[in-house]
Amino acid sequence: MKAFLAIFKREVKQYFTSPIAYVVLVIFSFLSAWFYAIGFLFQFSEYCEQYPMIQMQMQQNPMMMNQNFPVPNFTDLIIPGYFGTLSIVLIFLVPLLTMRAISEEKRQGTIELLYTYPLSDLQVVLAKYMASMVVFTLMALLVVFYLMIPDFFSKEGGVVAWKPASSAILGFYLFGAACIAIGFIFSALTENQIVSAALTFTLLLFMWVVGWAAQGDNIPEQWKKVAEAVSLTNRSSDLYKGLVHLSDIVFYLCVMVGSLFITMRSLESHRWRA
């Protein structure tokens, strides 16, 4: 436990004494603020303005009732898309966050001491993972803060429905946790940070674009099913809409635990590969 704490503390400090955490946080806060503002100021308010007209048209023309023109509701209209965009942003930022976690220890040779201190590989991996999760948690908290802003300014409050919003936040957190765990695999595989980041990015990107096949036309049903099953981003779409399925949560937890397990195994492998 003390060893775990020692590594965890060191890693967190490492993040904030090097520029990495700041770069990631700054990029993320800029992009997340940007997409939030776009969604809120333009898409949502425009729709609110147009809605009375649409309502009138709907009353005159019953055909329009079949089309989907929901009551302007921020939570339903904006949050799923906003969180979907944030997920893509994460795909670009997570490789930066995880690239040096273990590869740098390999490059500097400091891993030799870690291997000979009285501690287990599990402690090493978990402590480092938790430290990365600290940075990611800051990112998630920032998003929560954004969601609170509209309520400050509206008189009635209740712009954001917190029940579906928390499902979205949960989905975002699970998605990020899974991405970081995947990044750890590649960080343990190489001693080169760039290679580690590039491989992580490639895999995350693939797990995003593979989901497009699930929506595409002219694609066989079985393929769509496979695409849906392995896509890391599609899994969160229901959570972002406020629909919590246990299967989605379990999926992300499995990816996370599985990736960390592979990471641990690859750390151990030096003992028999030598």
Add this chain to the structure above:
Amino acid sequence: MIEVENLCKFYGSVAAIRDVSFHVEKGEILGFLGPNGAGKTTTMRILTGYFPATSGTARVAGFDVFNQLDEVRKRIGYLPENVPLYTDMSVDSYLDFAAQIKGISGRDRKQAVNKVVSDCGLETMRHRLIKKLSKGYRQRVGLAQALVNDPEVLILDEPTVGLDPKQIKEIRSLVKDLSGRRTVILSTHILPEVSMTCNRVVIIHQGRIIAADTLANLTQQNATNTEILATVRGDVDRVENIVRAIPGVRNVARDTEKSNGRSDQGQVLRVGLPTEPDLRGKVARAITDSGAELIDLRSREITLEDVFIRSISAENARESDSAEGMVISESSHVEVPRQ
């Protein structure tokens, strides 16, 4: 304190060490001597639990390094060969980290760090980033890290490699002072280092132990011959003949390498003598009587090479005795079939 029996380690199908066995008594400083690639690091990594041996057993402080690794690790302080440190930490925070990771908590930790900082002479560097330290100070930080949990056993892999002469001297005396009651294994490829710091020496060559003894015994063993280097100015050819004529002198040769080609600085003669009787005085007088100037006369220092050659030939003699004339080849990396 440390018992190593028949350790073998294969990298793929190549054996890095074969049948390595030695013992280290409690409180002893053992010099682990061998040229680069001999298998020193490999052996030390097995002892520290970095990786397991392919076969054989090793016990540290009574605990098996395979089955009771955690107990072993708690009792060992290890300084790896290239002194890997977290270079963007300060000395203080790094040592605090090392202490915590070794399970020292709270106030004890502060005390432990303070102690190793003052023991290793790091007081003035406490707040400096490790990457801003000289190599000598980094070595001290590495030592401090190894010592912070006050381990019974200290394993130092080439602690003086890459340092300048002043730093080497400092680190050697530091190791000697800090060893205290600890059991120390110190690897090196420099023979004099062993004589300065160690009680006993194990020589490893091409993955095998070829000698284990006190240094005094090793440098005298089978030493019926010595060699002296005489720097002579004058008619060197004549001197050579005169010295050769002294009864007992084994051989005389000119050392052109050491003479650096300038006759005004004298020429170096290598004179082979028996250890008994001592003929050095006679040789010196013969040179001066011949009219030439004797500028310098010294016994040649026994080098690692000499000890090797002696140990290897002794080994071969033993083996060929037991194998009844079988020729043992000395080829370096004998391919050993994968087990």
